[in-house]
Amino acid sequence: MTERTGRRCCLGCDFSTQQVKIVAVDEELNVFYEDSVHFDRDLPEFGTQGGVHVHKDRLTVTSPVLMWVQALDLILEKMKASGFDFSQVLALSGAGQQHGSVYWKIGASLALSRLSPALPLHQQLQDCFSISDCPIWMDSSTTAQCRQLEAAVGGARALSCLTGSRAYERFTGNQIAKLFQRNPEAYANSERISLVSSFAASLFLGGHSPIDYSDGSGMNLLQIQEKVWSQACLDACAPNLEEKLGSPVPSCSVVGAISSYYVQRYGFLPTCQVVAFTGDNPASLAGMRLEEGDIAVSLGTSDTLFLWLQEPLPALEGHIFCNPVDTQQYMALLCFKNGSLMREKIRDESASGSWNKFSKALQSTEMGNNGNVGFYFDVMEITPEIVGRHRFNAENTEVSAFPGDVEIRALIEGQFMAKRIHAEGLGYRVMPKTKILATGGASHNKDILQVLADVFGAPVYVMDTTSSACVGSAYRAFHGLAGGAGVAFSEVVKSAPHPSLAATPRPGASQVYEALLPRYAELEQRVLSGAQRPLE
Ligand SMILES: Nc1ncnc2c1ncn2[C@@H]1O[C@H](COP(=O)(O)OP(=O)(O)O)[C@@H](O)[C@H]1O
Numbered sequence: 376m377t378e379r380t381g382r383r384c385c386l387g388c389d390f391s392t393q394q395v396k397i398v399a400v401d402e403e404l405n406v407f408y409e410d411s412v413h414f415d416r417d418l419p420e421f422g423t424q425g426g427v428h429v430h431k432d433r434l435t436v437t438s439p440v441l442m443w444v445q446a447l448d449l450i451l452e453k454m455k456a457s458g459f460d461f462s463q464v465l466a467l468s469g470a471g472q473q474h475g476s477v478y479w480k481i482g483a484s485l486a487l488s489r490l491s492p493a494l495p496l497h498q499q500l501q502d503c504f505s506i507s508d509c510p511i512w513m514d515s516s517t518t519a520q521c522r523q524l525e526a527a528v529g530g531a532r533a534l535s536c537l538t539g540s541r542a543y544e545r546f547t548g549n550q551i552a553k554l555f556q557r558n559p560e561a562y563a564n565s566e567r568i569s570l571v572s573s574f575a576a577s578l579f580l581g582g583h584s585p586i587d588y589s590d591g592s593g594m595n596l597l598q599i600q601e602k603v604w605s606q607a608c609l610d611a612c613a614p615n616l617e618e619k620l621g622s623p624v625p626s627c628s629v630v631g632a633i634s635s636y637y638v639q640r641y642g643f644l645p646t647c648q649v650v651a652f653t654g655d656n657p658a659s660l661a662g663m664r665l666e667e668g669d670i671a672v673s674l675g676t677s678d679t680l681f682l683w684l685q686e687p688l689p690a691l692e693g694h695i696f697c698n699p700v701d702t703q704q705y706m707a708l709l710c711f712k713n714g715s716l717m718r719e720k721i722r723d724e725s726a727s728g729s730w731n732k733f734s735k736a737l738q739s740t741e742m743g744n745n746g747n748v749g750f751y752f753d754v755m756e757i758t759p760e761i762v763g764r765h766r767f768n769a770e771n772t773e774v775s776a777f778p779g780d781v782e783i784r785a786l787i788e789g790q791f792m793a794k795r796i797h798a799e800g801l802g803y804r805v806m807p808k809t810k811i812l813a814t815g816g817a818s819h820n821k822d823i824l825q826v827l828a829d830v831f832g833a834p835v836y837v838m839d840t841t842s843s844a845c846v847g848s849a850y851r852a853f854h855g856l857a858g859g860a861g862v863a864f865s866e867v868v869k870s871a872p873h874p875s876l877a878a879t880p881r882p883g884a885s886q887v888y889e890a891l892l893p894r895y896a897e898l899e900q901r902v903l904s905g906a907q908r909p910l911e
């Protein structure tokens with residue numbers, strides 16, 4: 376953080392799984408303010424772990440909507456207390472964890488438009504939601520609704536061609552269908568259904584914000600080529616859904632001016648523009664200024680891998696989303712649920728809770744881990760659908776445990792081999808000019824990035840900030856301000872700082888992993904088919 380006054384800027388914020396983060400980026404595209412509110416630590420009254428509540432069935436996962444509202448109150452108060460000059464903010468945009476849904480009760484729009492600047496948001500919006508616990512991306516309780524949706528449109532492949540993905544439990548259409556089936560009254564009482572991203576934009580707008588094309592692609596409801604809701608999908612999920620969703624808009628649209636609430640309470644100018652919010656992964660694509668051929672790996676609560684695509688090539692694995700910075704283009708995304716929280720568990724079990732010791736274990740073990748390979752999926756994985764821990768020695772025999780250091784390397788190598796194998800399944804190939812852009816909390820860890828470089832045989836770059844979704848949101852705000860769809864995003868961000876090199880593949884890495892990758896793929900198939908040999 377440097378000076379806080381007198382710098383015209385755009386704000387970018389991110390409502391992610393574990394926290395709300397915010398950055399301010401000046402007109403030279405330098406980040407000069409960063410802050411965050413961590414749900415478990417800063418809002419303990421909501422009793423979340425990792426920002427969520429896992430329900431008794433272990434499948435349903437929700438987050439309290441008022442926790443997100445209160446986090447926005449807190450972060451803006453922190454900025455105000457630090458002397459941040461809100462009158463310099465030209466525009467703002469933001470991101471949200473993808474797929475999660477918020478149900479605004481009838482009358483919420485009126486309440487949003489009449490906010491009193493004397494009170495924090497959470498005190499005024501308490502009665503504005505028809506359900507207080509929102510389903511989020513970690514939820515996997517909607518298998519029945521997924522099968523119903525696929526059957527309604529002619530099967531998984533047909534749904535993927537239409538919406539960019541086969542039916543996935545966390546995708547919002549299936550979550551809405553479950554809510555309608557289980558709690559029709561709450562559904563009927565909802566005047567609007569938002570994604571986490573458009574919900575957060577609504578808080579700034581003082582009215583319902585539209586859903587943008589890119590985050591809207593994670594719902595199993597949007598026709599990604601035509602960019603309209605699919606009537607067949609809407610009808611298969613719930614009645615009158617179109618009116619509750621509103622029309623989707625291009626991701627670079629200005630959706631309105633900031634609500635007078637923020638002008639009076641914090642000193643924003645009434646001219647401050649709100650650019651449509653989008654999903655955290657699409658926002659990261661913008662923040663990392665991804666170019667064709669590059670690959671982005673986000674190591675946040677979830678691990679994701681994404682690419683820029685010119686043509687949509689829908690498949691039965693992975694997702695195609697509309698591109699957040701160019702309405703004619705697309706992005707491909709793979710999501711791995713067992714990301715940072717799984718790494719934290721193994722850190723606690725095998726490295727006494729210390730990232731330092733975790734790193735030392737990576738440094739002291741050999742590339743290829745002497746043939747020891749592991750699968751660590753404490754929660755049902757998305758890519759591929761496996762649950763449990765499975766460890767194999769160099770003879771491909773399943774074993775029940777590894778020594779601590781071997782366990783840590785097996786976890787990290789396994790996570791990155793899975794990413795490479797599944798990316799190649801989508802047609803992606805590592806080329807001599809391939810750059811890997813890493814982001815998210817675990818990209819702080821150089822030893823983890825070294826394994827990433829070794830497994831992919833490509834250099835890994837990082838940005839100054841690990842919060843590329845926030846920075847991408849601020850860049851998108853500048854893009855929206857400059858005219859949005861009519862202006863190339865790359866032009867708007869051309870002076871942004873370049874990512875810096877964090878790791879290059881070590882000598883011998885390609886031989887090690889060329890041998891190990893096919894073995895990992897075979898073992899994954901073995902685990903998937905349940906055809907494992909008996910334990911040692
Ligand atoms: N030095 C580190 N090594 C590995 N992982 C780390 C390190 N520092 C933070 N993390 C991980 O980063 C995660 C949070 O990442 P972040 O991208 O902020 O999450 P999200 O945006 O999903 O809330 C934490 O759960 C933690 O496990």
Ligand SMILES: O=C(CO)[C@@H](O)[C@H](O)COP(=O)(O)O
Pocket residue numbers: 391392393471472473474512545593654655656675676677678679708710
């Ligand atoms: O489900 C997905 C993407 O499809 C997740 O990547 C969520 O978008 C959560 O993001 P993080 O909070 O882990 O960044």
